Amino acid sequence: MNLPSNQNLRRFPRRAAFIIAEYTVKEGVFREIIKNIGATGVFISTWRRIANGQPIELKFPVFDFDNQILVKGMVVRSNPKGFSVVFDQPIQGLICKEGHFPEIVHEINR
Secondary structure (H helix, E strand, C coil): CCCCCHHHHCCCCEEEEEEEEEEEECCEEEEEEEEEEECCEEEEECCCCCCCCCEEEEEEECCCCCCEEEEEEEEEEEECCEEEEEECCCCHHHCCECCECCCCCCHHHC
16 A cells, blocks of 8 residues: 655645754754755754654745744654654745745855
8 A cells, every 4th residue: 555655745845955954942952954845844854853743943044044034833753864844834935836946045055
């Protein structure tokens, strides 16, 4: 039996990314790399074990390095490669228009 992937369950698509984010969870405040991003969530690459079901606050640049956004959400899944976050509110500027993802900041373009 084939189960649908998490990607198929998402309301909005995600895009590969390489963005440094600072996040706050009950375990502390850390800086890690966002590996994919969409209007309603991210996947953060880390070796840390972050517990599912807890609130998280993230700060990172999306459209401009000088303007970091602050989003709140919930850790919904974790594995040895990192964890997934679903935002409390979508990031409006990341909602795909006509099938095209908006331009976002990328570390290699720094």
